[in-house]
Amino acid sequence: MSKQIIVVGSGNAAMCAGIAALEAGASVLMLEKAGQDLAGGNTKYTAGAMRFAYDNIDDLLPLLKDPDDPRLTVTDFGGYTEAKFTEDLLGFNGGRPLSAEQARLVGGSLPAMQWLGGHGVKFEPIYSRQSFEREGRHVFWGGLTLAAENEGVGLFDMELAAFERLGGVIRYNSAVTALLTENGKVTGVMVGAEAISADAVILACGGFEASTKLRRDWMGGHWDKAKVRGTPMNTGDGLAMATDVGAQRYGLIDGCHATPMDLHMPDFANLDLPASERKNYRKICYFLGVMLNANGDRFVDEGENFRNYTYAQFGKAVLEQPGHFAWQIFDAKVEDLLYAEYRFHDAHFVEADTLEALCGLLDGVDAPAALATLRAYNAGVNSSVAFDPTRLDGKDTAGLPLPKSNWAQKLDTPPFKAYPVTGGITFTYGGLKVSDSGAVLKEDDSAIGGLFAAGEMVGGVFFEGYPGGSGLTSGAVFGRLAGAGAALTDSQG
Numbered sequence: 001m002s003k004q005i006i007v008v009g010s011g012n013a014a015m016c017a018g019i020a021a022l023e024a025g026a027s028v029l030m031l032e033k034a035g036q037d038l039a040g041g042n043t044k045y046t047a048g049a050m051r052f053a054y055d056n057i058d059d060l061l062p063l064l065k066d067p068d069d070p071r072l073t074v075t076d077f078g079g080y081t082e083a084k085f086t087e088d089l090l091g092f093n094g095g096r097p098l099s100a101e102q103a104r105l106v107g108g109s110l111p112a113m114q115w116l117g118g119h120g121v122k123f124e125p126i127y128s129r130q131s132f133e134r135e136g137r138h139v140f141w142g143g144l145t146l147a148a149e150n151e152g153v154g155l156f157d158m159e160l161a162a163f164e165r166l167g168g169v170i171r172y173n174s175a176v177t178a179l180l181t182e183n184g185k186v187t188g189v190m191v192g193a194e195a196i197s198a199d200a201v202i203l204a205c206g207g208f209e210a211s212t213k214l215r216r217d218w219m220g221g222h223w224d225k226a227k228v229r230g231t232p233m234n235t236g237d238g239l240a241m242a243t244d245v246g247a248q249r250y251g252l253i254d255g256c257h258a259t260p261m262d263l264h265m266p267d268f269a270n271l272d273l274p275a276s277e278r279k280n281y282r283k284i285c286y287f288l289g290v291m292l293n294a295n296g297d298r299f300v301d302e303g304e305n306f307r308n309y310t311y312a313q314f315g316k317a318v319l320e321q322p323g324h325f326a327w328q329i330f331d332a333k334v335e336d337l338l339y340a341e342y343r344f345h346d347a348h349f350v351e352a353d354t355l356e357a358l359c360g361l362l363d364g365v366d367a368p369a370a371l372a373t374l375r376a377y378n379a380g381v382n383s384s385v386a387f388d389p390t391r392l393d394g395k396d397t398a399g400l401p402l403p404k405s406n407w408a409q410k411l412d413t414p415p416f417k418a419y420p421v422t423g424g425i426t427f428t429y430g431g432l433k434v435s436d437s438g439a440v441l442k443e444d445d446s447a448i449g450g451l452f453a454a455g456e457m458v459g460g461v462f463f464e465g466y467p468g469g470s471g472l473t474s475g476a477v478f479g480r481l482a483g484a485g486a487a488l489t490d491s492q493g
């Protein structure tokens, strides 16, 4: 008889785990806390962008929805080696060596994409956000090139179709509330008063980013002010259930992905908007201008690196400022380069023809100090280097207490615009420790029989930062592992 597997959650990690378990011959029941509209968790809120190691366009073509797109002949995708992916992760480790989980992510990234491709998931180049035009060619930058067709919603739809094609069953409105155990082995779950038995359970039910209490308790007081960018369902249920049966908490528990978001957006991502519009409260073009806090000071190097490598950290930096907000300032020269989210119908901004007038409009900001900062910034801009957003152009500033290292253009072309932002939490980095086969480990590093985990729930993958597009890939890599591991559950006890 085939193994009975329960997968908790229905995001990308859960889908990958479910598909892998079905492939290995198991029967799979997926239990999702949300109704059908909010099933798919954070995955559905994403742009579907996935980072993976590849040599050149030959690795990309088989993954594409439209390999005959004429733009491909005038596109430079470059390559993104495992060594570069590793280096990018190490850059955010705060001196920590590469973790075993990170090594798994890097090595498993291209195979996971090919595996998804084999299950009918189609991808498209991210021309609008990850490339710039130079001399008639589309030049990709930053190692992130593909997103699922129709972004996160498309990824969920394509994965759900593959899961159901293989015979998987999904139940909505079924929040798992506890794990059942017998002699230390997990034997099923409780959904409210209902007990459901299984040979193995895979937890893929997200982090604790949507729990104000857990954010405050585990990450610090100011995190209760954060906006929540994704699903309201990820309230740490899986972490609590696993630790209740002896699982080890692992990774950086106060680490998270957080980005600058519109200060006036709802506290939770606006569920009344179509999924394709929900990401429009994000505001991540700070690298084209500067950010000022309530004291009128800059507080990060806005041009430190490509925004893929800074956006997930700068939400935290904004949240740590007095009053937990900042203003992003741009001039008309970069208007055409600002992402569509700056033209979103509900984007908040002020506009003026002089910097002095603009500073007077920045609610909550010391206007004279802000004007002094902007004037000093303009005076510090290196005019001898040409602006080039396709690369780290080295167009920097001199003589400022905090430099801007790239893309530093003078704010000199009216009208000037300023957008108020705060920090929005995307997902948490701390979680559980898993073995090579995705089994959840106890404090002594032995496996809890019958219990597996994947996705945001796996700790040790991200620490003090995040190269954009790695979360979905992590879910696919660890989901595959957990699904295959769970299907073999008896052989490993």
Ligand SMILES: Cc1cc2nc3c(=O)[nH]c(=O)nc-3n(C[C@H](O)[C@H](O)[C@H](O)COP(=O)(O)OP(=O)(O)OC[C@H]3O[C@@H](n4cnc5c(N)ncnc54)[C@H](O)[C@@H]3O)c2cc1C
Binding pocket: 008, 009, 010, 011, 012, 013, 014, 031, 032, 033, 034, 038, 039, 040, 041, 042, 043, 044, 045, 046, 047, 048, 049, 050, 051, 174, 175, 176, 177, 204, 205, 206, 207, 229, 230, 231, 233, 234, 235, 237, 238, 279, 426, 427, 454, 455, 456, 457, 468, 469, 470, 471, 472, 473, 475
């Ligand atoms: C706005 C936004 C944009 C993003 N963009 C990208 C991107 O482009 N690329 C990228 O790589 N990453 C992106 N991310 C991060 C990405 O969403 C996550 O890394 C990834 O989706 C996590 O997948 P997951 O399956 O672990 O969790 P989720 O997709 O969140 O799935 C968890 C599921 O578990 C369910 N659940 C929770 N508790 C229970 C319970 N008790 N019982 C049953 N079910 C439960 C939830 O309802 C949810 O469906 C983005 C995130 C957000 C919020």
